[in-house]
Amino acid sequence: MLCVATLAACAGGSTQTAQPTTCSIEQVADVPVHMVRGHILAPANVNYAPVQLLVDTGASTSMLTPEVAQALRLPNDSYRTTTVHGTGGVVVTHNVMVRSLQVGSQDWQGGSITTGHLDRRYEEDPPVAGLLGADHLTGFDVELDIPHHRMVLWRVQHCIEDFVPWQAPHFALRLTRYQPNRVVTQVHIDGHPVTAMIDWGAAVTTITTGTADAVGVTAEMLAHDRSGSGRGVDQNEVPFRLHRFAELKIGPGTFRNPTIEVADLLVADVGMLLGADYVTSRHVWLSYASDQMFVEARPTPTPTPTLTPTLTPTTGP
Secondary structure: OHHHHHHHHHHHOOOOOOOOOOOEEEEEEEEEOEEEOOEEEEEEEEOOEEEEEEEOOOOOOOEEOHHHHHHOOOOEEEEEEEEEEOOOOEEEEEEEEEEEEEEOOEEEEEEEEEEOOOOOOOOOOOOEEEEEOHHHHOOOEEEEEHHHOEEEEEEEEOOOOOOOOOOOOEEEEEOEEEOOOEEEEEEEEOOEEEEEEEOOOOOOOEEEHHHHHHHOOOHHHHOOOEEEEEEOOOOOEEEEEEEEOOEEEEOOEEEEOOEEEEEOOOOOOOOEEEOHHHOOOOEEEEEOOOOEEEEEOOOOOOOOOOOOOOOOOOEOO
16 A cells, blocks of 8 residues: 555655644533532523533533432433542432433533432522533533623634633643543642642632642641531532642742642542632633633732632732
């Protein structure tokens, strides 16, 4: 075959140079979003019934609550269960069948989806039906602008470097893919490199106790910090401590004296969950197509004090 190809090239008298593939972006869905108790909620339809879904890049699979599955009379999937790895443990859940899962104009027609409980109850109308996870999100780039209550799904092809159609200054965080359906970036805490998973399902940024120990925060030091507990989709209680670190660097932005949750998270291969508090006051573009997250560098308002303060940089974007 090599000889044939060589003869053909010689017979033609010249060779053609491969043309570069053009970068293309296409808007697929434009969805209003809002924040409730630190979580990002988007309107959706399950079997054409109006609901809301929690946008969760840290969940490898989407999920519906058993209550919603029962209310919509979704049939069980007799052939499939799902092993859910939560921050506090592992649970096996049953799957149900849906005819349609729609977010904006994007409709995922038919399929099996797992069921499970959310970490808290929501008094919302339409009801909060579950999670929109990375299994559905990774097919798109996700532009999120919480200050303007907007999420856009983009279909991106053959794009590298900086391609987002923004006029405002911005920077890019390089991402790495971890299985299944996880994206991580590298940050620095008190000068130490830490692998952080982009997890918009986590209301606040949290680091593991192992990471804290590597940075130099001992168990004795944590014992003097304020404490609390949370609950993941596995429904296990996860105690945490609120520790004040000297510095957190994310890209060119520096956070001085940030208070960050420290907990015994059962997450593989990562030392931190970079939660929704990082995007609450920012315009970001999570590019699954190019393994980057673009962050707009614009003034950040001073947050209202909460149990765990919203991450606000003192220098840089």
